[in-house]
Amino acid sequence: MAEQAERWEPGALVYDPQARKVGEYRDSTGPYAMLRPVGGGREWEADPALIRAVTREERLSAEVKAANARSREGALTPHRPDDTDRPPAAVPGCVTCAELAARRDEARAAFDGSAETDANVLLRQHRRREHAGAPARRRIFRYVPYSIVQDATAEPEYEACCVSGDEADCGAGSGPRHDPAEVEEWQRRHTQETRHTRYRRNFADYAVMEPPR
Ligand SMILES: [Zn+2]
Ligand SMILES: [Zn+2]
Structure with a gap:
C-alpha cells in the first residue's frame, strides 16, 4: 500500500527525480501522476510518491528552456555572412538591420534598383561588422515574455x-x-x-x- 501522495493542482510544476526533470502536473492515471514537459510535449508517467514541488531555480530554468525552444521553432535560417548572391537578411532583434532591410524593401517596392542595391550593400557591410563571427544560432534574442503584476503579498x-x-x-x-x-x-x-x-x-x-x- 503506497502512502498517500501529495495532491497537486493541474498545471503545477513538479520535479520528477526518476526522470530527472521538471514537468507540469496534468492528472493521475491509476497509480501514476501524468507529467508533461514545460511548454508542451509528450506526457510521461511519474511515481506520485516521489515527485516534489520545484525550487525557484528549477522553475525558472524550465520556463526559460521552454521559451527558448519556442523561439527556435520560429526557425531563423542560419545566415552566411559571405553569401553575396542572395540579398542579406536582417538579423532578428537588431535595429540597424531592421532599418536597412526596411530601406531595401521600400526601394524594391518603388522599383528603385540602385537604391535597393545600396541598401543591400550597407546591410551586408553592417552584418559583416556587427554580426560576423559567432554562429547565427547565438543571435537568437532570448526573450522571456514576463508579465509585470502588482505583488498581492505586499500592500501598497x-x-x-x-x-x-x-x-x-x-x-x-x-x-x-x-x-x-x-x-x-x-x-x-x-x-x-x-x-x-x-x-x-x-x-x-x-x-x-x-x-x-
Ligand atoms: Zn544588425
Ligand atoms: Zn509642515
Whole structure:
C-alpha cells in the first residue's frame, strides 16, 4: 500500500527525480501522476510518491528552456555572412538591420534598383561588422515574455510629506500608510496646526515579474 501522495493542482510544476526533470502536473492515471514537459510535449508517467514541488531555480530554468525552444521553432535560417548572391537578411532583434532591410524593401517596392542595391550593400557591410563571427544560432534574442503584476503579498504604501516653508521644507511626514484616507487626514490635521499647505505625495507598491506559464 503506497502512502498517500501529495495532491497537486493541474498545471503545477513538479520535479520528477526518476526522470530527472521538471514537468507540469496534468492528472493521475491509476497509480501514476501524468507529467508533461514545460511548454508542451509528450506526457510521461511519474511515481506520485516521489515527485516534489520545484525550487525557484528549477522553475525558472524550465520556463526559460521552454521559451527558448519556442523561439527556435520560429526557425531563423542560419545566415552566411559571405553569401553575396542572395540579398542579406536582417538579423532578428537588431535595429540597424531592421532599418536597412526596411530601406531595401521600400526601394524594391518603388522599383528603385540602385537604391535597393545600396541598401543591400550597407546591410551586408553592417552584418559583416556587427554580426560576423559567432554562429547565427547565438543571435537568437532570448526573450522571456514576463508579465509585470502588482505583488498581492505586499500592500501598497501611501505617504505625504510637508514641503511648505521658505528656506527649508517643513519635512513633517505622515509616514507610510496603507490607506490613502489616513494620509489625507494627516494632511488636514497638519495644515490645521501649522497652516502649511504644500505636500509631496508618494505612492509605492511592489511588482513581481511573472514568467509565462
Ligand atoms: Zn544588425
Ligand atoms: Zn509642515
